[in-house]
Amino acid sequence: MTMSDNLNTAPAIDISTLRFSWGNGQNPILVIENLQVKCGERIFVEGPSGSGKSTLLSLIAGIVTPQQGTIKVYGKHIDSLDGASRDRFRADHIGFIYQMFNLIPYLSVVENVTLPCRFSKRRRDRAVGRASGFETEAMRLLNKLGMDEPDVVKRPVTELSVGQQQRVAAARALIGAPEILIADEPTSSLDAGHRKAFIQLLFQECDREATTLIFVSHDTTLANLFNRTIRLADINKI
Amino acid sequence: MFTLAIKSFRNRKFTTTLTIVAISLSVTLLLGVERIRKEARTSFTNTISGTDLIVGARSGPVQLLLYSVFHIGNATNNISWESYQEIARNPSINWTIPISLGDSHQGYRVMGTNSDYFKFLRFAGRRRLEMANGRIFEGVFDAVLGAEVAEALGYRIDDSIIIAHGAGKVSFIKHDDKPFKVVGILKKTGTPVDQTVHVRLEGIEAIHIDWKNGAPIPGQSISSDRVLTMDLSPKTVTAFLIGLKSRIKAFGVQRYVNKYPREPLLAILPGVALQELWDLIGVAEKALLAVSAFVVVVGLSGMLIALMTSLGERRREMAILRSVGARPLHVFSLILGESAMLTMAGVIAGVAMLYGLLFSCRSLILSKFGFFIAIRGLSTYELILTGVVCLAGFLIGIIPGYQIYRYSLADGMTIRI
Numbered sequence: 001m002t003m004s005d006n007l008n009t010a011p012a013i014d015i016s017t018l019r020f021s022w023g024n025g026q027n028p029i030l031v032i033e034n035l036q037v038k039c040g041e042r043i044f045v046e047g048p049s050g051s052g053k054s055t056l057l058s059l060i061a062g063i064v065t066p067q068q069g070t071i072k073v074y075g076k077h078i079d080s081l082d083g084a085s086r087d088r089f090r091a092d093h094i095g096f097i098y099q100m101f102n103l104i105p106y107l108s109v110v111e112n113v114t115l116p117c118r119f120s121k122r123r124r125d126r127a128v129g130r131a132s133g134f135e136t137e138a139m140r141l142l143n144k145l146g147m148d149e150p151d152v153v154k155r156p157v158t159e160l161s162v163g164q165q166q167r168v169a170a171a172r173a174l175i176g177a178p179e180i181l182i183a184d185e186p187t188s189s190l191d192a193g194h195r196k197a198f199i200q201l202l203f204q205e206c207d208r209e210a211t212t213l214i215f216v217s218h219d220t221t222l223a224n225l226f227n228r229t230i231r232l233a234d235i236n237k238i
Numbered sequence: 239m240f241t242l243a244i245k246s247f248r249n250r251k252f253t254t255t256l257t258i259v260a261i262s263l264s265v266t267l268l269l270g271v272e273r274i275r276k277e278a279r280t281s282f283t284n285t286i287s288g289t290d291l292i293v294g295a296r297s298g299p300v301q302l303l304l305y306s307v308f309h310i311g312n313a314t315n316n317i318s319w320e321s322y323q324e325i326a327r328n329p330s331i332n333w334t335i336p337i338s339l340g341d342s343h344q345g346y347r348v349m350g351t352n353s354d355y356f357k358f359l360r361f362a363g364r365r366r367l368e369m370a371n372g373r374i375f376e377g378v379f380d381a382v383l384g385a386e387v388a389e390a391l392g393y394r395i396d397d398s399i400i401i402a403h404g405a406g407k408v409s410f411i412k413h414d415d416k417p418f419k420v421v422g423i424l425k426k427t428g429t430p431v432d433q434t435v436h437v438r439l440e441g442i443e444a445i446h447i448d449w450k451n452g453a454p455i456p457g458q459s460i461s462s463d464r465v466l467t468m469d470l471s472p473k474t475v476t477a478f479l480i481g482l483k484s485r486i487k488a489f490g491v492q493r494y495v496n497k498y499p500r501e502p503l504l505a506i507l508p509g510v511a512l513q514e515l516w517d518l519i520g521v522a523e524k525a526l527l528a529v530s531a532f533v534v535v536v537g538l539s540g541m542l543i544a545l546m547t548s549l550g551e552r553r554r555e556m557a558i559l560r561s562v563g564a565r566p567l568h569v570f571s572l573i574l575g576e577s578a579m580l581t582m583a584g585v586i587a588g589v590a591m592l593y594g595l596l597f598s599c600r601s602l603i604l605s606k607f608g609f610f611i612a613i614r615g616l617s618t619y620e621l622i623l624t625g626v627v628c629l630a631g632f633l634i635g636i637i638p639g640y641q642i643y644r645y646s647l648a649d650g651m652t653i654r655i
Contacts, residue, residue: 061561083647084565091563104555106249107242119563172562 010075012180012212013037013060018069020059029055031237032069035230039074039179040210042203044223047232053216056232057182060214061094062086074179091120095173095211099185102169103157109147112157113138113171116178123176134175141171145201162189163198170202177209184216199225243575246555250548254580257541261584264537265627266591268530269620273596274603274611275523279516281609282308285429286508288360290488293317293325293495294477296502300518303511306337306477308430309347313339316474321501326478328494330487333358336475338442341401341413346387348401348435350442350472356382358481361429371395372422378440378466382422386432386604393420399435401445413445415461428610439472480505534627538634541580545573545638549645556646569646573639574632581631585624589616 015035021028029052037043047053058064059071062078063086071079074093078086095116103112117124117134127134142153145167152164160168166186173181183202187195199215199222206213215226223229247254286307294302295315304310326334335358338350356367356374372395375382383393393399397420403411418437426432444465482488488507495505556569593613600611616624 063560087560087563087565090561096561098558098561101554102558104558106245111245115559115562119568123563 010039011036011072012039012041012074013214014070014072015059016070018059018066018071020055020064020066020069022055028067028238030059030066032056032235033237035235037212037214039212040206041228042206042213042226043215044226044229045214045216045232046218046220046223046229048218051232052236052238053232054184057184057214057216060180061096061182062090088120091116092122093179095175095178095181097166097169097173097181097183097186100162100165100189102172103160103165105156105158107157109142109153109155109157109160109168110135110138112168113142113175115172116176120176123178125176127176130177138171138175141174141205142168144205145170146197147171163191163194166190166198167201170198170205174205174209174211177211180212180214181206182214182216185218186215187219187222188217195219195222196225240575243572243579246572246576247579253544253548257544257580258584258587260540261534261537261581261627261631262587262591264530264534265585265588265624266595267533268623268627269589269592269616270595271526271530272620272623273592275526276617277611278607278609280612281428282512282515283509284362286512287363288481289479289508290482290485291480291491291495291505292477292508292511293480293503293505296504299504299506299511300515302477302504302506303508303515305339306479307508309339309349309434313476315502316476317478317503318474318501319472321498321503322475322478324500325495325498325503328491330482330484330491331480332483333481335359335479336439336472337477337479338439338472338474339476341403341442341445343387343399343401343435344391346384346391346433346435347430348437348442350437350439350475352439355436359431359479361427361431365427367427367431368425370423370425372420375421375436375438375441377419377421378438378444378470379416379418380421380438380441381418382424382436383420384424384430384432384434384436385426387435388420388423393423395420395423401435401437416445416465428604428612432604439475440470443470443472444468534630537584538581538627538631541577541584541631542634542637545577545635546641549573549638549642552642553645556642560646566643566646570639570643573642574635577635577638578628578632581628581634584631585627589624 013036015032018030018032018035019028020030045053045056055064059066060073062073062081065079065086069079070077073089076089078089081089104115107115114127114134117127124134127137130137130140139153142148147153147164147167152160157165157168166189169186173183187198190198202213203225205211286303289307292302292306294306294313295317297314301311305313322334322336325331333354335351335355337355339347341348353374359367370385372382381399387393398417399420400412400414400417403413418441424431447465447468447470480491482491492505492507495503559569560566596611596613600613604610
């Protein structure tokens with residue numbers, strides 16, 4: 001399937017009449033009539049803790065499936081795929097950044113960044129296509145994200161500062177140019193002064209590939225940097 | 239997945255090393271028990287292979303075998319020289335070797351015998367005794383040493399040794415008025431011959447000439463020179479070995495000896511007596527094997543515990559792997575691969591340790607227990623044992639593997655810190 005066919009026409013994410021609850025389906029966490037995200041859009045998702053932000057991300061990523069409704073990601077009905085297919089889809093098309101503890105402690109910086117290439121042939125091919133090898137691509141991304149001192153990259157990941165770790169996580173999410181990047185409170189562990197800078201770097205790389213960015217945070221001061229803000233409380237009709 | 243598993247080990251070097259050490263120790267035990275059992279049997283069988291019958295005063299077959307050939311334990315009684323001569327004249331008998339026991343030197347048994355010993359004794363099939371140095375005894379006070387005795391005590395030709403009474407290493411009663419001279423040293427045989435000091439039967443008579451009922455007669459002390467002038471023909475022997483003209487005659491001669499009217503005697507077929515010995519300790523051997531199997535189970539349980547306790551802190555790591563595209567099956571196989579690799583490393587280390595121990599301890603075992611451990615490659619049985627251990631370790635990995643599989647399905651991307 002070619003994503004570029006859908007560019008600027010079909011939505012990147014299309015959620016409709018969604019109903020989701022954990023466990024036995026008694027108390028729904030999310031009830032969403034309609035949610036659409038265009039390709040290449042930068043969305044800021046806002047809401048207090050426990051409002052269902054992470055659940056929404058899990059649904060978009062195909063970790064869980066809704067009891068009712070449809071989720072189309074770049075035209076594909078991920079709500080009806082089986083577990084293995086959803087895993088494959090996620091590996092090929094979605095990149096993640098978490099709030100903290102993003103990295104695997106016993107792998108080097110570069111190995112952490114190239115992790116998705118181990119599990120997705122598509123992303124590996126795309127990463128290799130951009131540079132002479134996916135390690136070179138990893139270095140390029142790290143440089144672009146501000147990790148350009150040569151010895152920093154050689155350090156064990158446990159010795160990096162939080163800001164540096166988040167940059168590595170961002171590089172990992174971006175390698176192989178996945179169509180969607182989901183960031184779950186990636187700047188919440190950074191000092192206020194560094195947050196904007198991090199986001200700008202992220203934007204630069206997303207622009208390069210027209211990546212759709214879903215950015216979740218409780219820091220509303222960042223909202224104006226994005227194309228659109230979605231308040232979960234507004235769209236969640238539980 | 240393979241490189242991921244290796245790298246994750248380096249992160250947990252301490253527990254990984256401990257797990258491997260535990261498994262390797264248990265594997266060494268398991269294989270070692272089996273190895274020693276086999277080697278002891280082979281060695282003992284080699285020792286008696288050239289002898290058709292052994293005759294001693296009536297006691298028990300195993301006891302006779304042990305004291306006459308392996309110098310373990312003592313005889314209850316002796317055989318008169320007349321009886322020995324008469325039996326040796328039996329037409330079915332090819333050769334006999336008389337032996338006289340009861341004395342020792344620095345913990346090594348002293349055996350009185352004659353030159354027939356060196357002529358007729360066979361071991362390990364058809365191998366004969368050979369001299370490394372010197373010659374067979376001729377004089378009354380000549381001694382021929384087994385290889386181990388000479389090496390351990392550092393003796394050379396023409397050295398002088400004192401025989402002590404009794405079998406212990408420390409004897410209060412020494413025949414120190416009548417020293418012996420080393421005239422020959424035998425080549426290594428891998429049998430109890432190596433730990434024996436051989437002298438003539440006349441020599442044994444000579445040192446007991448001024449004794450009565452097993453103790454020196456007080457006040458009487460006869461010098462070496464004087465004793466040579468006395469009659470030293472042997473009066474009794476402890477036992478004698480028989481080589482037959484034809485093996486078919488064995489039962490006939492055995493019956494003849496057992497029914498011998500002049501003295502209560504016992505004739506045994508060494509192979510049969512040895513088998514009785516193995517049957518006796520067979521239960522102990524099985525118990526030992528069971529114990530070492532349990533130790534392996536304990537070792538693998540240690541690995542299981544280490545893996546299970548590491549799961550809690552690795553859920554985060556697994557969630558990250560899931561988020562970059564690892565499927566639950568990947569995560570499962572990561573753990574399974576880890577348990578397989580740990581077990582394999584433990585088995586390899588265990589085998590290496592086994593050979594290391596065998597190499598370093600075999601001379602000690604030879605001198606203390608009289609059997610020789612040959613260094614062989616792993617037998618089919620041993621390979622099967624190691625294979626079973628590897629398989630068990632691999633299968634045990636299913637438990638934590640399945641657990642982390644379920645965790646990763648449940649956790650998804652949510653991070654439980």
